[in-house]
């Protein structure tokens with residue numbers, strides 16, 4: 498009987514995870530199927546109860562359930578505890594372990610680029626589930642300061658308080674008053690859900706001019722976005738979220754199977770699923 502693993506979220510129809518996770522399971526010769534488990538908030542407890550079955554390896558958890566998932570597992574890893582958000586569940590002997598692989602997934606491409614985080618000030622746009630992992634990752638890696646700017650600034654303040662973050666993490670509104678923080682920033686991260694929606698940018702494009710010319714603009718949206726296009730037009734370095742998506746998935750696969758993830762296979766499958774070529 499094939500083992501089962503899947504993606505819990507709402508929506509999940511357009512996710513790339515099934516394509517690259519199935520390719521990885523097949524490449525490793527593991528008889529398992531990766532499914533889309535579309536789950537409304539009201540059905541989350543039943544979905545998590547079903548994960549305890551012996552043929553289930555675990556799950557990924559995506560928008561909007563990462564914070565709710567934290568309360569539905571039996572144990573959490575230190576990094577999931579730090580973020581108070583779970584994006585990976587490992588099912589073993591009827592117990593559920595919650596992990597947060599968004600944290601190493603987010604950091605992986607920054608490491609690949611050799612970014613010196615302790616020498617950088619960062620601005621993070623957004624205060625949702627993804628932003629939590631990003632802020633934890635940047636603080637753990639010793640980023641000099643992290644400004645968290647959100648449409649509803651009280652949510653940024655709550656995120657910082659909830660994480661027990663040091664005074665080098667500050668909340669800010671998402672507007673023109675962000676210019677001084679941007680002027681000092683070596684890294685701008687978009688962790689809002691704007692990027693999927695038409696021509697919208699999470700902040701006024703003219704504010705990007707405040708960034709130093711050496712700044713990297715990193716959008717967690719896993720395709721080119723209006724923000725990345727505007728930053729590129731100014732000559733700034735840009736990075737979309739596809740590498741993060743694949744790297745977080747590789748960490749999840751390792752947690753479910755105990756095997757090293759075939760990163761090249763996963764990357765090719767993710768590119769093919771996103772861009773429609775093999």
Ligand code: NDP
Nearest residue numbers: 560623624625626627628648649688689690717738741742
């Ligand atoms: P959440 O729903 O938890 O948070 C959404 C965030 O976007 C909030 O900060 C919200 O602000 C902000 N936002 C939404 N609409 C607007 C708007 N119209 N104007 C300004 N701000 C807005 O989502 P997640 O944190 O889970 O995901 C955020 C993004 O990150 C998504 O695009 C997701 O695809 C991406 N992501 C990518 C990953 C990867 O591996 N590449 C991994 C995880 C996420 P407010 O609080 O004011 O509502």
